[in-house]
Amino acid sequence: DRERLLADFGTAIVADSNAIPAAIWERLKQLYPAKVLVDLVAFAGIMLATAVFNNVVEIDFDPELEAFAEGAARPVTSG
Template identity: 30%
Template sequence: MSIISIPEFDHLPPEAKSRYQDQVEKHGRITNMKRTLLHAPTAFDALMSWYPLFDELKALVGERAALFYAYAISTQNECLICSTFFVKILKDQNISFDEFAFSTQEKLLIDYGREIVSNPHKIDETILSQLQKQFDESGIVLLTAFAGLMIATNLINTALNVPLDEYLFEYSQKA
């Protein structure tokens, strides 16, 4: 059970209502996590910077690699909502993460994403070396900043026990 209420539109302050409406217009719905964040509109704004960062990540590595990277971070972090969200996207594209033949770059991103979650104080030197061969410094900073924001999103969902959105139930083994 969530420790923070999931506010309905009518119970939001005016500055949160405009953000709510914007999400529905852009995405057709507003998720439980985003509704939870609307309790603190500045926090909502901070975490919504995920979208432009993800767009830059896709421009750097391609959409499929970006999705694999985000999924690897979310599963390593054991975030039910985020990992299920990416399972849905991958299944909608007929991709089975567990059976997929990853490119060298995709495998590197998966390894880096998992390593950032599990061992951020001492990233494996082999991974760092490979990153430096494939990306310039701005690319590595982008990858790392995206991971940080993905982890922050995972944290909100997990720490506040935000409930899984109904549209994701069929994609979750835990729903």
Template identity: 40%
Template structure:
């Protein structure tokens, strides 16, 4: 059960409804449980929606396959069932099994980088960072690191508030997310 319920449409202030509409139009997105919970604070909603343009930059660096895998590695390392399920959906709909990925060494290194940022609160060992530094420009590393930070912030938001996984994501839950979701409902 969520600690803060998503803001009901009837209680949503006009300026927040307007921000929702702009977001839906700009990103062909839906207002999820997380976004409706953020709707309690317009500035919080606007701050967290900056995730979208940053993710577009990540896709330019990593491509359409590796970008959701990078986000999944961060979300799983942050123990966020909601965000992990969201990225599992993207990966599954692209035709891959997120539980049986076939990765190159370069791909595994970027996923390890994302996971290490989340697991170690940003303290990434040289052994993990150096291959990233060899392959990506300074601008790209800044973008990837900033994205990891905003992804972790999203994970924290959902974990702290026990944001419910949206029903449209149910078919994509991992066994762990199913268990975590049941625990949060108690």
């Protein structure tokens, strides 16, 4: 359940970081202290910046991450 919530959070950030669904944010706040939420958002930002860098310099996708990329197209759920 937590992994699904974190995956939905990551997907929502990529889709529109200015519009994280309230239900996702509320569930995160119920499960994690403020420090962890700050770390999650910071980590997401670092990963987005890394993805942009990799795209610009045309780094090949890591084969070990293929399974995660295939699941990245899942729709964001609110619950």
